[in-house]
Amino acid sequence: DGGITQSPKYLFRKEGQNVTLSCEQNLNHDAMYWYRQDPGQGLRLIYYSQIVNDFQKGDIAEGYSVSREKKESFPLTVTSAQKNPTAFYLCASSGGLAGGGEQFFGPGTRLTVL
Amino acid sequence: KQEVTQIPAALSVPEGENLVLNCSFTDSAIYNLQWFRQDPGKGLTSLLLIQSSQREQTSGRLNASLDKSSGRSTLYIAASQPGDSATYLCATLGGTYKYIFGTGTRLKVLA
Numbered sequence: 001d002g003g004i005t006q007s008p009k010y011l012f013r014k015e016g017q018n019v020t021l022s023c024e025q026n027l028n029h030d031a032m033y034w035y036r037q038d039p040g041q042g043l044r045l046i047y048y049s050q051i052v053n054d055f056q057k058g059d060i061a062e063g064y065s066v067s068r069e070k071k072e073s074f075p076l077t078v079t080s081a082q083k084n085p086t087a088f089y090l091c092a093s094s095g096g097l098a099g100g101g102e103q104f105f106g107p108g109t110r111l112t113v114l
Numbered sequence: 115k116q117e118v119t120q121i122p123a124a125l126s127v128p129e130g131e132n133l134v135l136n137c138s139f140t141d142s143a144i145y146n147l148q149w150f151r152q153d154p155g156k157g158l159t160s161l162l163l164i165q166s167s168q169r170e171q172t173s174g175r176l177n178a179s180l181d182k183s184s185g186r187s188t189l190y191i192a193a194s195q196p197g198d199s200a201t202y203l204c205a206t207l208g209g210t211y212k213y214i215f216g217t218g219t220r221l222k223v224l225a
Contacts, residue, residue: 006157031211042118042203042217050211058212090157092213100165101146101207105157 003027004106006091011111013078013085021076021109023091032074033092033103036060043090049074050096078111086113116141116208120216127194128224135189135219137204142182144206149178149189152201152218161202162189194223 004025013019025032031050035043045058049068063082068074074093078085091106117140127133137147146165150158162171162178164187170179177190187204203218 004157033213040217043205043215045212048212088155092158096211097145100163101148102160102163103148103205103207103213104160105150107157108155110155 004091004093004104006089006106006109008109009107011109013111013113015113016080018077018079019111021078021089021091021111023074023076023106025072025074025091025093025104025106027093027095027104028071029093029095029104030071031094031096032068033094034058034064034066034074034076035090035092037088037090037108046076046089084113085111087111116144116206116214118204118206118214118216120202120204120219122219123217124220124222126222126224129194129196131194131223132190132192133194133221135191135202135221137187137189137216139185139187139206139214141206141208142185144182144208146207147178147180147187148205148207148213149176149187150203150205152203158203194221196223196225199223 007022033048034046047066049055065077089109094103119138148163149161164180175192201218201220205213205215
C-alpha cells in the first residue's frame with residue numbers, strides 16, 4: 001500500500017521542550033512538504049524539500065527545523081523557540097511536475113502544548 | 115504573490131441537490147489546480163487534479179473546471195449525499211513549486 005504515514009497521531013509538549021514529528025512516504029516522491037493548520041485558517045507552509053539533502057523555508061519556518069537525509073523521510077522538529085505550536089501538522093509529498101504535480105497528504109499529527 | 119480564495123466559507127444544502135463550490139486565484143501562471151476533501155481531524159484527500167492545459171476533470175459525481183484567464187475553478191458535485199459533508203479545499207501550484215491553498219468551503223449535506 002503506497003502512502004504517507006505520520007506519527008504520532010497525538011503529541012503533547014511541555015513548555016521548553018523540543019519535539020519531533022515523523023513523516024515517511026513510500027511513493028518514491030522527490031518533493032516533501034510540512035504544513036501547519038489552525039482552526040478556521042488555511043494551510044500554511046513551514047518547510048519543503050525538492051530533493052534529498054536540500055530543503056527551503058516556507059512562510060512560517062521560525063521555530064521549526066527539518067532534515068532530509070533519506071528520500072522517504074522528512075522529520076519536523078518543533079523547537080522551544082516556536083511560541084504557539086499548538087496546531088494540526090500535515091505532511092505531504094509530490095512527484096513533481098514530471099508526475100503531474102499532484103500532492104498527497106498524510107493523516108496528520110495534532111500537537112498540544114501543556 | 116498568489117492568493118487563493120474560496121467562497122462561500124460554509125454551505126448547507128438538502129440531500130440530492132447539485133452544488134457548485136468556487137475557487138478564485140490571482141495569478142494565472144499556474145501548473146495545475148487541485149481539489150481536496152478534508153474530514154474533521156483528518157488529512158487531505160485528493161479529489162481532482164487539473165493541469166494548466168486542461169479545462170476540466172471528472173470523477174464519479176465530481177466535475178472540476180478550470181478557467182485560467184478569469185482565475186477561476188469550480189467543483190461541481192452532483193446529487194449530493196450526507197457523506198459528502200466535509201471541508202473542500204483548492205490549491206494551485208505555481209512557478210515557485212509551492213502550493214497555495216484556499217481556506218476552504220465547509221459543506222454540510224442534510225439528510
